[in-house]
Amino acid sequence: MRSDVTTRVLGTLSIAALALLAVMALVVTPADVNQLDAVRLIYIHVPLATVMYAAFGVTAVASVLYLLPRTRARKWDVLAGAAAEIGVVFTGLVLVTGSIWGRTTWGVWWTWDARLTTTAVLFVLFLGYLALRRVGGDPDTQARRNSIAALAAGIDLPIVHKSVEWWRTLHQKSSLLDEETFLHPHIHGSMYWTVMLGIGAFLLLFAWLLIHRYRLAKLEDRIEDEDLERALAERRAEALTGSP
Amino acid sequence: MTHVGYLIAGYGATFAVLASYAAWIVSKKRALARELPPEERDPRWP
Numbered sequence: 001m002r003s004d005v006t007t008r009v010l011g012t013l014s015i016a017a018l019a020l021l022a023v024m025a026l027v028v029t030p031a032d033v034n035q036l037d038a039v040r041l042i043y044i045h046v047p048l049a050t051v052m053y054a055a056f057g058v059t060a061v062a063s064v065l066y067l068l069p070r071t072r073a074r075k076w077d078v079l080a081g082a083a084a085e086i087g088v089v090f091t092g093l094v095l096v097t098g099s100i101w102g103r104t105t106w107g108v109w110w111t112w113d114a115r116l117t118t119t120a121v122l123f124v125l126f127l128g129y130l131a132l133r134r135v136g137g138d139p140d141t142q143a144r145r146n147s148i149a150a151l152a153a154g155i156d157l158p159i160v161h162k163s164v165e166w167w168r169t170l171h172q173k174s175s176l177l178d179e180e181t182f183l184h185p186h187i188h189g190s191m192y193w194t195v196m197l198g199i200g201a202f203l204l205l206f207a208w209l210l211i212h213r214y215r216l217a218k219l220e221d222r223i224e225d226e227d228l229e230r231a232l233a234e235r236r237a238e239a240l241t242g243s244p
Numbered sequence: 245m246t247h248v249g250y251l252i253a254g255y256g257a258t259f260a261v262l263a264s265y266a267a268w269i270v271s272k273k274r275a276l277a278r279e280l281p282p283e284e285r286d287p288r289w290p
Binding site (some may be wrong): 022024031036037038040041044045048073078089092093096097100101103104112205210212215216219222223224226 | 247269290
Protein backbone atom coordinates (compact mmCIF):
# COMPACT_ATOMS: atom_id res chain seq x y z
CA MET A 1 0.00 0.00 0.00
CA ARG A 2 1.43 3.41 -0.94
CA SER A 3 2.10 6.00 1.71
CA ASP A 4 0.87 9.57 1.58
CA VAL A 5 3.59 11.65 -0.11
CA THR A 6 2.92 14.75 1.99
CA THR A 7 3.39 13.01 5.33
CA ARG A 8 6.42 11.15 4.05
CA VAL A 9 8.07 14.42 2.97
CA LEU A 10 7.05 16.02 6.27
CA GLY A 11 8.48 13.09 8.23
CA THR A 12 11.77 13.15 6.31
CA LEU A 13 12.10 16.92 6.76
CA SER A 14 11.40 16.61 10.50
CA ILE A 15 14.10 13.96 10.97
CA ALA A 16 16.62 15.97 8.91
CA ALA A 17 15.83 19.19 10.81
CA LEU A 18 16.06 17.44 14.20
CA ALA A 19 19.41 15.87 13.24
CA LEU A 20 20.72 19.30 12.17
CA LEU A 21 19.40 20.76 15.42
CA ALA A 22 21.29 18.15 17.46
CA VAL A 23 24.53 19.02 15.64
CA MET A 24 24.00 22.79 15.98
CA ALA A 25 22.91 22.56 19.61
CA LEU A 26 25.51 20.12 20.89
CA VAL A 27 28.53 20.81 18.66
CA VAL A 28 28.47 24.09 16.72
CA THR A 29 27.13 26.69 19.19
CA PRO A 30 29.44 27.98 21.91
CA ALA A 31 28.91 27.48 25.63
CA ASP A 32 27.31 30.39 27.49
CA VAL A 33 29.49 32.59 29.72
CA ASN A 34 27.24 32.08 32.78
CA GLN A 35 25.31 28.87 32.12
CA LEU A 36 28.25 27.06 30.47
CA ASP A 37 27.04 24.02 28.46
CA ALA A 38 23.69 23.82 30.30
CA VAL A 39 22.53 26.51 27.84
CA ARG A 40 22.28 23.73 25.23
CA LEU A 41 19.12 22.51 26.96
CA ILE A 42 17.46 25.78 25.92
CA TYR A 43 17.69 24.70 22.26
CA ILE A 44 15.11 22.00 22.94
CA HIS A 45 13.23 23.49 25.91
CA VAL A 46 12.07 26.66 24.10
CA PRO A 47 10.99 24.81 20.89
CA LEU A 48 9.11 22.22 22.97
CA ALA A 49 7.27 25.05 24.74
CA THR A 50 6.45 26.67 21.38
CA VAL A 51 4.86 23.43 20.16
CA MET A 52 2.96 23.17 23.45
CA TYR A 53 1.36 26.56 22.72
CA ALA A 54 0.70 25.59 19.08
CA ALA A 55 -0.91 22.25 20.00
CA PHE A 56 -3.25 23.67 22.63
CA GLY A 57 -3.95 26.60 20.29
CA VAL A 58 -5.11 24.11 17.62
CA THR A 59 -7.26 22.39 20.27
CA ALA A 60 -8.87 25.70 21.25
CA VAL A 61 -9.55 26.80 17.65
CA ALA A 62 -10.95 23.38 16.67
CA SER A 63 -13.18 23.40 19.76
CA VAL A 64 -14.56 26.83 18.85
CA LEU A 65 -15.21 25.59 15.30
CA TYR A 66 -17.15 22.65 16.73
CA LEU A 67 -19.22 24.86 19.02
CA LEU A 68 -20.17 27.31 16.24
CA PRO A 69 -23.35 25.98 14.57
CA ARG A 70 -22.17 27.04 11.08
CA THR A 71 -18.94 25.04 11.22
CA ARG A 72 -20.01 22.18 13.52
CA ALA A 73 -18.55 18.90 12.28
CA ARG A 74 -17.20 15.79 14.01
CA LYS A 75 -13.76 16.36 12.42
CA TRP A 76 -13.13 19.44 14.61
CA ASP A 77 -13.66 17.45 17.79
CA VAL A 78 -11.35 14.70 16.50
CA LEU A 79 -8.69 17.30 15.59
CA ALA A 80 -9.00 18.96 19.00
CA GLY A 81 -8.44 15.62 20.75
CA ALA A 82 -5.46 14.72 18.55
CA ALA A 83 -3.78 18.10 19.11
CA ALA A 84 -4.44 17.98 22.87
CA GLU A 85 -2.79 14.57 23.23
CA ILE A 86 0.32 15.81 21.41
CA GLY A 87 0.20 18.98 23.52
CA VAL A 88 0.23 16.91 26.72
CA VAL A 89 3.27 14.93 25.52
CA PHE A 90 5.13 18.17 24.70
CA THR A 91 4.09 19.83 27.98
CA GLY A 92 5.46 16.85 29.88
CA LEU A 93 8.76 17.26 28.04
CA VAL A 94 8.76 21.04 28.68
CA LEU A 95 8.45 20.32 32.41
CA VAL A 96 11.18 17.64 32.33
CA THR A 97 13.72 19.66 30.29
CA GLY A 98 12.90 22.80 32.29
CA SER A 99 13.45 20.91 35.53
CA ILE A 100 16.83 19.59 34.35
CA TRP A 101 17.88 23.07 33.22
CA GLY A 102 16.62 24.54 36.51
CA ARG A 103 18.78 22.12 38.48
CA THR A 104 21.90 23.26 36.62
CA THR A 105 21.13 26.98 36.75
CA TRP A 106 18.99 27.60 39.85
CA GLY A 107 20.24 24.63 41.86
CA VAL A 108 16.77 23.10 42.32
CA TRP A 109 14.73 20.59 40.30
CA TRP A 110 11.48 22.40 41.05
CA THR A 111 10.24 25.63 42.58
CA TRP A 112 6.69 26.99 42.86
CA ASP A 113 7.48 29.81 40.47
CA ALA A 114 4.51 31.29 38.54
CA ARG A 115 5.68 30.06 35.11
CA LEU A 116 6.44 26.55 36.36
CA THR A 117 3.24 26.29 38.38
CA THR A 118 0.94 27.54 35.61
CA THR A 119 2.62 25.13 33.16
CA ALA A 120 2.12 22.21 35.56
CA VAL A 121 -1.54 23.26 35.97
CA LEU A 122 -1.88 23.35 32.16
CA PHE A 123 -0.50 19.80 31.99
CA VAL A 124 -2.99 18.54 34.60
CA LEU A 125 -5.93 20.41 33.00
CA PHE A 126 -5.32 18.83 29.59
CA LEU A 127 -4.74 15.40 31.15
CA GLY A 128 -8.22 15.86 32.64
CA TYR A 129 -9.52 16.89 29.21
CA LEU A 130 -8.11 13.68 27.68
CA ALA A 131 -9.74 11.65 30.47
CA LEU A 132 -13.05 13.44 29.86
CA ARG A 133 -12.91 12.50 26.17
CA ARG A 134 -13.14 8.83 27.22
CA VAL A 135 -16.44 9.37 29.07
CA GLY A 136 -19.33 7.95 27.05
CA GLY A 137 -22.47 9.59 25.75
CA ASP A 138 -24.06 10.40 22.43
CA PRO A 139 -21.47 11.76 19.98
CA ASP A 140 -22.81 15.33 19.82
CA THR A 141 -23.15 15.73 23.60
CA GLN A 142 -19.71 14.23 24.03
CA ALA A 143 -18.13 16.59 21.48
CA ARG A 144 -19.84 19.67 22.98
CA ARG A 145 -18.65 18.68 26.44
CA ASN A 146 -15.11 18.15 25.10
CA SER A 147 -15.11 21.53 23.36
CA ILE A 148 -16.28 23.44 26.43
CA ALA A 149 -13.70 21.62 28.61
CA ALA A 150 -10.92 22.42 26.10
CA LEU A 151 -11.81 26.11 26.12
CA ALA A 152 -11.96 26.16 29.92
CA ALA A 153 -8.53 24.48 30.12
CA GLY A 154 -7.21 26.78 27.39
CA ILE A 155 -7.76 29.84 29.61
CA ASP A 156 -4.50 28.84 31.30
CA LEU A 157 -2.57 29.17 28.03
CA PRO A 158 -2.26 33.00 27.97
CA ILE A 159 -1.73 32.92 31.75
CA VAL A 160 1.33 30.66 31.24
CA HIS A 161 2.66 33.00 28.55
CA LYS A 162 2.10 36.19 30.55
CA SER A 163 3.06 34.73 33.96
CA VAL A 164 6.63 36.05 33.71
CA GLU A 165 5.28 39.58 33.26
CA TRP A 166 2.34 39.45 35.70
CA TRP A 167 4.31 38.02 38.63
CA ARG A 168 7.87 38.38 39.84
CA THR A 169 9.34 35.04 38.79
CA LEU A 170 12.57 33.11 38.96
CA HIS A 171 11.95 32.10 35.35
CA GLN A 172 13.39 34.71 33.00
CA LYS A 173 11.18 36.81 30.73
CA SER A 174 10.61 35.77 27.12
CA SER A 175 13.81 35.96 25.06
CA LEU A 176 12.07 35.69 21.69
CA LEU A 177 8.32 35.66 21.55
CA ASP A 178 6.94 38.83 23.03
CA GLU A 179 6.08 42.19 21.51
CA GLU A 180 9.26 43.87 22.73
CA THR A 181 11.87 41.19 21.99
CA PHE A 182 10.51 39.68 18.76
CA LEU A 183 12.26 42.21 16.52
CA HIS A 184 15.19 42.80 18.87
CA PRO A 185 15.90 39.42 20.53
CA HIS A 186 18.16 39.23 23.57
CA ILE A 187 20.20 36.38 22.10
CA HIS A 188 22.27 36.64 18.97
CA GLY A 189 24.30 34.80 16.37
CA SER A 190 24.40 31.00 16.20
CA MET A 191 22.50 30.71 19.51
CA TYR A 192 19.55 32.65 18.10
CA TRP A 193 19.44 30.70 14.84
CA THR A 194 19.72 27.38 16.68
CA VAL A 195 16.66 28.22 18.78
CA MET A 196 14.84 29.21 15.58
CA LEU A 197 15.93 25.97 13.88
CA GLY A 198 14.66 24.06 16.92
CA ILE A 199 11.28 25.78 16.72
CA GLY A 200 11.04 24.97 12.98
CA ALA A 201 12.12 21.34 13.48
CA PHE A 202 9.69 20.67 16.32
CA LEU A 203 6.84 22.42 14.47
CA LEU A 204 7.47 20.12 11.47
CA LEU A 205 7.38 17.13 13.80
CA PHE A 206 4.18 18.47 15.38
CA ALA A 207 2.54 18.72 11.94
CA TRP A 208 3.57 15.13 11.13
CA LEU A 209 2.35 13.82 14.49
CA LEU A 210 -0.93 15.74 14.20
CA ILE A 211 -1.75 14.32 10.76
CA HIS A 212 -1.04 10.76 11.88
CA ARG A 213 -2.79 11.11 15.25
CA TYR A 214 -5.84 12.61 13.51
CA ARG A 215 -5.97 9.71 11.06
CA LEU A 216 -5.61 7.23 13.92
CA ALA A 217 -8.53 8.85 15.76
CA LYS A 218 -10.67 8.70 12.60
CA LEU A 219 -9.83 5.00 12.21
CA GLU A 220 -10.73 4.36 15.87
CA ASP A 221 -14.09 6.07 15.24
CA ARG A 222 -14.79 3.99 12.14
CA ILE A 223 -13.92 0.72 13.83
CA GLU A 224 -16.04 1.64 16.86
CA ASP A 225 -18.98 2.38 14.52
CA GLU A 226 -18.48 -0.92 12.68
CA ASP A 227 -18.31 -2.87 15.96
CA LEU A 228 -21.55 -1.18 17.04
CA GLU A 229 -23.24 -2.00 13.73
CA ARG A 230 -22.04 -5.62 13.95
CA ALA A 231 -23.35 -5.94 17.53
CA LEU A 232 -26.72 -4.46 16.50
CA ALA A 233 -26.94 -6.84 13.51
CA GLU A 234 -26.21 -9.80 15.79
CA ARG A 235 -28.93 -8.68 18.24
CA ARG A 236 -31.43 -8.31 15.37
CA ALA A 237 -30.54 -11.77 14.06
CA GLU A 238 -30.99 -13.23 17.57
CA ALA A 239 -34.39 -11.53 17.89
CA LEU A 240 -35.53 -12.91 14.53
CA THR A 241 -34.46 -16.49 15.31
CA GLY A 242 -35.79 -16.22 18.86
CA SER A 243 -32.57 -17.51 20.41
CA PRO A 244 -31.27 -15.70 23.57
CA MET B 245 32.02 20.11 28.02
CA THR B 246 30.19 20.73 31.33
CA HIS B 247 26.82 19.28 32.50
CA VAL B 248 27.15 16.21 30.25
CA GLY B 249 24.86 14.06 32.41
CA TYR B 250 22.14 16.73 32.37
CA LEU B 251 22.44 17.14 28.59
CA ILE B 252 22.18 13.38 28.04
CA ALA B 253 19.13 13.23 30.33
CA GLY B 254 17.41 16.19 28.64
CA TYR B 255 18.09 15.27 25.03
CA GLY B 256 17.74 11.53 25.71
CA ALA B 257 14.34 11.90 27.38
CA THR B 258 13.05 14.25 24.67
CA PHE B 259 14.08 12.17 21.67
CA ALA B 260 13.18 8.83 23.32
CA VAL B 261 9.68 9.99 24.28
CA LEU B 262 8.96 11.58 20.90
CA ALA B 263 10.29 8.59 18.93
CA SER B 264 8.29 6.15 21.09
CA TYR B 265 5.12 8.23 20.73
CA ALA B 266 5.52 8.48 16.94
CA ALA B 267 6.17 4.72 16.69
CA TRP B 268 3.08 3.99 18.84
CA ILE B 269 0.85 6.15 16.59
CA VAL B 270 2.13 4.56 13.36
CA SER B 271 1.96 0.97 14.63
CA LYS B 272 -1.53 1.38 16.14
CA LYS B 273 -2.77 3.04 12.92
CA ARG B 274 -1.43 0.15 10.85
CA ALA B 275 -2.98 -2.43 13.20
CA LEU B 276 -6.39 -0.71 13.05
CA ALA B 277 -6.23 -0.28 9.26
CA ARG B 278 -5.79 -4.05 8.94
CA GLU B 279 -9.10 -4.56 10.76
CA LEU B 280 -10.97 -2.75 7.98
CA PRO B 281 -12.05 -4.65 4.85
CA PRO B 282 -9.50 -3.98 2.02
CA GLU B 283 -12.04 -2.06 -0.10
CA GLU B 284 -12.70 0.39 2.75
CA ARG B 285 -9.06 1.18 3.45
CA ASP B 286 -7.76 4.59 2.41
CA PRO B 287 -4.72 3.96 0.15
CA ARG B 288 -3.06 7.11 1.52
CA TRP B 289 -3.18 5.75 5.09
CA PRO B 290 -1.09 2.62 5.28
